[in-house]
Amino acid sequence: MSPESTGQNEHYIRVARRRFRTWRGDRPFWAGLFTILGGAPIAYFPYADLHLGNMTLTMSTTAGAGSLIIGVLLITLGLTMWFHHIVRVFAGIAAILLALISIPVANIGGFLIGFLFALVGGALSISWAPGLPESEQAADEQAAPSSEQPYEERPEAELQGAAAVPQQQGAEFDKAADADGGRHRAG
Template identity: 75%
Template sequence: MSPESTGQNEHHLTVLRRGFRTWRGNRPFWAGLFTIVGGVPIAYFPYADLHLGNMTLAMSTTAGAGSLIIGILLMTLGLTMWFHHIVRVFAGVAAILLALISIPVANIGGFLIGFLFAMLGGALSISWAPGEPKADEDLFHKGAPQEHPGTEPSEDVFHGAAVPQQQPAGYDTTVEADGGGHRAG
């Protein structure tokens, strides 16, 4: 093994972290996470019991099934944003609508916690756009200075020979007698 080969010396956690970073960067990760986190309190609070000493406080409502459905749909939409990011706009709009519906149905949208997370996740999903891939440069011109018409002759990148610049069709290279200046008329 040579000292130049560093790929095999990396720790497996570093490789997993870099792989996760790449996966996360290719999809609306935070939108999906916020939508999933928003669905949890909406689905949980109607079925939760809070015990304060000997007293039990039940937060269940008559629309407990509606709360459960809204919460599960929000969690499903969050996973959809992660794994099918092509439909991210639909998932974002649906998450916003479900968050708004959760206000009257699910204990004020999971005591506003689930509502705010679901709204933020839906908005992030709608606004997310995939990045532009970097354009591959031509190997011949890679590293060569950019040249413009009418400049001095440049040297070929590989051979070092002087190459005159070719002018575009219809480009006038003649110079007038007064140096191209304009005369006051």
């Protein structure tokens, strides 16, 4: 064993967990999970039978097909958020609309459980934004001003004049055009 060899002694569970964490970070994972969890009770409750001793309580309604369609669409939208995150805004808006439609159609939105999960999942999907790649993130950190002092507290040498406009390096400026306000005379 040498300290230079990395990854050879890692346990497969640790490797799988790291890969899952990377996969989860590249997409609106929690939005998809909440939307799927919202679609499940909306689709399930109209077809569920509750057994209390010898008595069976059936919660099926005349809108059972509508509940099934809404639930399956919400589950599909949750999977879409995971695997096609480029359409996350559309999927989020559709999830919110389906959650709102489930209130009158699907047993008060799966007894409000499915409604709330789908509503939160749709909102998370709309608000999610992908992070910057590591190369762009490093470039942004380097481009940020190095001094932590506000503009007013910086030394005069760092301000570069009254306007504090950064000068282009290596570019020659037309002094004549600046003298007459930027207007060029023909001739």
